Amino acid sequence: MGIFSSNEKRRAWLELAKEVERVGVDHIPCSQSPDLFYPDTMDGKGAAYYVKIAKRACQQCPLLLQCGTYAMEFNEEYGVWGGLSPIDRKALRRRPNA
Numbered sequence: 001m002g003i004f005s006s007n008e009k010r011r012a013w014l015e016l017a018k019e020v021e022r023v024g025v026d027h028i029p030c031s032q033s034p035d036l037f038y039p040d041t042m043d044g045k046g047a048a049y050y051v052k053i054a055k056r057a058c059q060q061c062p063l064l065l066q067c068g069t070y071a072m073e074f075n076e077e078y079g080v081w082g083g084l085s086p087i088d089r090k091a092l093r094r095r096p097n098a
């Protein structure tokens with residue numbers, strides 16, 4: 001199964017990847033500078049700054065909703081997805097009726 005914890009997650013990720021292909025990678029901000037979207041893997045100092053930039057870039061992405069939904073549904077731990085940082089996703093999960 002590799003990096004996917006379930007077949008369902010794998011299918012959802014492939015669907016998202018198909019959408020990226022349909023829209024065209026040139027229109028997907030994280031395709032241009034993927035490292036920016038995983039600042040949690042950088043040294044801690046500048047991470048908040050890069051998260052802010054990545055979240056803003058996501059607002060221009062045609063896949064904002066699908067991407068955020070995927071990350072919430074499959075509990076992505078790292079990186080900015082759909083304009084949401086790991087902290088944002090955690091906070092949303094804690095909300096009642098989330």
Ligand code: SF4
Nearest residue numbers: 030058061064067082
């Ligand atoms: S919404 Fe998702 S696919 Fe679009 S730029 Fe942000 S992380 Fe990338």
